[in-house]
Amino acid sequence: MNNDSSDVKTFLKRSFSGKTISQMYYAKRNHITEEMKYVAEIENEDPEVIRQEIALGKLIIPSNINHTSLKPMGVGKKVSIKINANIGNSAVTSDIDNELHKLNLAVKFGADTVMDLSTGGDLNKIREAIIKASPVPVGTVPIYQVVTEVKKIEDITPELLLDIIELQAKQGVDYMTVHCGVLYEYLPLVKNRITGIVSRGGSILALWMTKHKKQNPLYEHYDKILEIARKYDVTLSLGDGLRPGCLADASDEAQFAELETLGELTQRAWEKDVQVMIEGPGHLPLDQIEMNVKKEQEICKEAPFYVLGPLVTDIAPGYDHITSAIGATMAGFHGASLLCYVTPKEHLGLPELEDVRQGVIAYRIAAHAADVARGYKNSRDRDDKLSKARFEFDWDRQFELSLDPETARRMHDETLPHQAHKQAEFCSMCGPKFCSMHITREMNRFLEKQEQDELASKLEFGTK
């Protein structure tokens, strides 16, 4: 949606009397910002509706005042469902160019946001390059950088946490995952889980709390985080550090205890005009997805829900873009607003370029199918156009309208490469004699001719 970087607008017109504050601040005070107008335009929605939704916390526009290349986008139930692509290198492979390739590929295929989850190399430089190059909102998990600055997890200090958050905010990060809801008292609740804590941030904080016997510093210093977020208009993505890591651990006490806390933290953020979204699982059996979305919407008063999948089975490593796209479609249908992609490499290794493509396409499918199913505006138009092109055997148009034209064309051309076949009334799947649409068209032509003949003979009869 945001992939035409040529018409980047300059926003940042949000200074009232020299003080830059959040979209929510203005929304509550009945000001429609440039960002709101832009989002309203691309979503074909009334700017006043966008403003109202933001004021209520039901819609967010993650747009750090220092992310100048950004084309704003909205996340919430009144707009189309969005998808996020995670990029970023690991400690082993560190290459800025490669990450920028991933960014460009992700945006090209339709990622609405990206998260830079880099954990190795010159993190500040990589992040700077990504923010500068990205037309879509950039998210991070600041605690990943914090960990690289200490020798052992227990050496983390609250000051270091806040410093890194402010550093990244200043750089222009649009939204940050902060696991403020993983409370010390919830840790015993994961004891009988199969996979324990599977959120990196959650596990880091849990180990810190266990060793120090102290409360989560992100919870203790939440007010300071809100101050920083408000200053740069960073959207807080309240992380689910205790999300389930397998079907067996889904919807357990630990998960929902944290969700209750996220509900409180949402209210506190809104009081300070800070935009918020809520992160969700992870791994859930299909039959628990609707309940999970409804629960989040109730407890967090319809703050946008940002889900990671969820995977609907654990038995398909290598295919978790599929297991999770199934869950993501269901989640979107029931009210989730941002779907975080999962690539085929999940659980196995760091995704490379082809994995990014597979992940993004699977999630464009999920988001679109969910939009169609929830009856969102004219979302089915593109399906109808493609289906018309299909029935008319206009192959080029069919490829053009598809989510991944290159792949569709390549698969078709494997057996019928010639340009002449781009109007052929069949493909190699059925061949001309067995193509149902070709036969249907033959029937229609026959019926048409018959009608004309009948009409002609009636007219002839009439003149006699």
Added chain:
Amino acid sequence: MNNDSSDVKTFLKRSFSGKTISQMYYAKRNHITEEMKYVAEIENEDPEVIRQEIALGKLIIPSNINHTSLKPMGVGKKVSIKINANIGNSAVTSDIDNELHKLNLAVKFGADTVMDLSTGGDLNKIREAIIKASPVPVGTVPIYQVVTEVKKIEDITPELLLDIIELQAKQGVDYMTVHCGVLYEYLPLVKNRITGIVSRGGSILALWMTKHKKQNPLYEHYDKILEIARKYDVTLSLGDGLRPGCLADASDEAQFAELETLGELTQRAWEKDVQVMIEGPGHLPLDQIEMNVKKEQEICKEAPFYVLGPLVTDIAPGYDHITSAIGATMAGFHGASLLCYVTPKEHLGLPELEDVRQGVIAYRIAAHAADVARGYKNSRDRDDKLSKARFEFDWDRQFELSLDPETARRMHDETLPHQAHKQAEFCSMCGPKFCSMHITREMNRFLEKQEQDELASKLEFGTK
């Protein structure tokens, strides 16, 4: 499930007084056949339950008396959800070995049934080879062969149709798609559709009826088809010749008019003790899937529902294994019993080996996720075992338990190829410092040591 061909049993013990008749015949007369016992065993179910379900038409065991290499399997809501893989060559490429490769690959990765949809080459020979080699039920669409025997579709005669059906039945085909419900009077109902008729069989019959201005010969001669089916115990797969070919055409008058007829035909089949399943769409928006399954179950009195996907969006050619696996999971969750796979090549070309693998795995995911979601027996056990292996960093066990061990291992080994890494407490996705499960285990070890220390100091105190 049926992929260990070493212990093929000899069934065919169904002759009472020299007359071989259908599973349903015996089920209704309180006889538990060898096939029923076998299915009960592999499904961990009481044979009497299997018999009752077959008697009521709610469960089928497609097992032609002449398919001697078959290991019987059941399709119905009381057993696990099954998947079908379509194989078969086209008029262009005809190669028996290649089709047998596809068969073996499909069965290896978990196809529960296969359909031979060949339309070119020596059809009888290919079919014979597939039936001989297949441990799983083999399905066909006899009208495809009929078309190859005539110059023009209108040259088809009822006699030719019945002859080919009998020929294939005699060969050992376990189930056949027959589009008996496409009635002449329903044809005007597709007039305003975007993609007309997309079932090959449906379109062939529609053209025939239009040119002859006569009723569907498969409907007219349904009793004769039942006689053949009863003789060899061929399960009739009542085809949905008017299924929707795109979202816009879903759940329309044409589709449901045919379904009503399929309901009548089901009753007529059951009266003759012929086993039946009902074919379903195709293309459906996610929100219409539950309604479609419920409607079929009501109209066809819970005859097993055999769905093709359905695809939940039309805009992803090249990825229709994913768009349709989403729909198939939903359909299975709501009560469909057999899921016909769709490969990435759907709408673009004839699937090759790699497409078969992708299709089968996507559908194993769908069937399994649906079984878990509907709470089917102990279906989640495998997820739990894999999750435990994951948390214990037992990589080999994790690969072993996964749906496609080769692919999972390959993806892991791309970055960490050494055997030593098969017990490593991390993978390249996060690296050791950022692995949440590694950190959780560190926390657990710390807590354990602390407890032991506390206990030790208490004991020490006690002895003082």
